[in-house]
Amino acid sequence: MKAFIFDLNGTMVNDMPYHAKAWTNIINGELGGSFSDDEIKQNMYGKNAEVLVRMFGEGRFSAEEMDRISEGKEEQYRREFISELKLLPGLAEFLERAYQAGILMAIGSAAIPSNIDFVLDNLNIRHYFKAIVSAHDVTRSKPDPESFTKPAALLGVKPEDCIVFEDVPKGAEAAANAGMKAVILTTTHPVEDFINMDNILHFAADFNDDYIKALV
Template identity: 90%
Template structure:
């Protein structure tokens, strides 16, 4: 393959439990909801405003209120996760090998720019990525393909020449909609959650997996 495109949360760093905890606090303690862990998990994909609409319905919050709730949630996530911030095992070595091999790499994430900066700059890995596409750079969230077609275009490669690294079904579906194959990191969802998708190349627990190593 000619390029790699990475989702961020749950794919490069194992932070989804921290996002879930932050969302649960906002939804239940701040907003008075009564959501279970599973309900939070199933709904916390895409842009933050979309998560709030899925949980509470449209029209409940103004755009300004959603911005403030989103900011509070992300500040809690970063505060709680900073001491645990680390790449998935094997990813640092994989990025360096791909970089040395001249394989262009990009990020296509539903994360807001400040959360992407939080990971890339604290872990000093920004130099590996020739394109970064955040939630603010797309009109439609995953499973819409824009989060992956846009970084592919910025890299100057065809969709069929990209491998996407993802951890959630909606992300893998976005890759399929973009005409891309996907490798799934099983940090967030079990293998059976991806049964409906036909573009999955492989499932792996981390980047020390032999199949992933053989991609470079």
Template identity: 70%
Template sequence: MKAIIFDLNGTMINDMWYHTLAWEDILNNDLGGNFTREEVKQNMYGKNHELLVRMFGQGRFTVEEMDKLSLEKEKRYQQAFLPELKLLPGLQEFLEQAHNKGILMAIGSAAIPFNIDFVLDGLNIRKYIQVVVSADDVTVSKPHPETFIKAAQLLNVPPQDCLVFEDVPKGAEAAANADMKAVILTTTHEVDEFSYLDNILHFAPDFNDSYIKSLVK
């Protein structure tokens, strides 16, 4: 392992509940939808614009309208989550040890820069991250491998030498499509939801897990 690529939401911070509530508020209360919480959760992958199309169909919104809705959703999420903003247990130590070992690190996320900056600067961890690939940097979202392939290219590391940390099946699938192994944080989805994938090395609740710790010893 020469490089680590982290997904962000649900992987470095345990915030997916807050994203779910923000989307549920926008989709149902602002836009007149009638979606269950489970429907919202299952569609929370990829870019915000893609989620809106999945939920309401092609052509319902203009690009400008989706931009505005996307930013409003993230503002509501950040306002609600800010008091709880913290890294998953053990991650601060993991980042420090990986950094000291010379392991390159990147973020490969479907989040917009507005949200990535919220975490990197809010938690003062930008110093550990050499590369950021956001929703704005790719044309096709996970499970397409573009996010992780681009991160590996920017790090100048072959895909097979990168390890991905993820929390959702579509993200782990994107890692598989990029020829990368993955470790899954079980903050958001159950283990059996990943059963169709063969690139997963380990499941853990957080970074205090002994297997994860062993990666940077």
């Protein structure tokens, strides 16, 4: 393969429980919702404004209100997660081996830029990635393929020459829509949540998995 494209949350760092906790505090605590943990987990993908519309419907919040709510949620997430911030097991070694092998790498994430910076700069791994595509860089969220086709274009590689690393069904679907194969990290969803997706190469708990190691 010529390129690896990584989702961030749940794929490079196991932080989805912290996002879920922050969303629960905001949605049920501050905004008066009464949603179950499972309802929130199933809907907290894509841009934050899309999550709010998904949960509360169109027109409930103005754009300015959604921006304020979103920033409060992300500040809470970063404050809670900073002490636990670390790469998934085996990822540091995998990134270094791929880098030394000359494999191009990029990030294609629905995270906002400040959250991507939070991970890359605190863990000192920015130099591995030749392209970074955030929620602010796309017009449509996953499962639209833009989050993956755009970093591939920035790297100058064809979709069929990329492997996507993801952790959620919508991300795997976005990879399929981009014409890319995917490796799934099972940090967030069980294997059965990916039924009937024929672009998935492998499922792994982390990057110490023998299949993933053999990709470089």
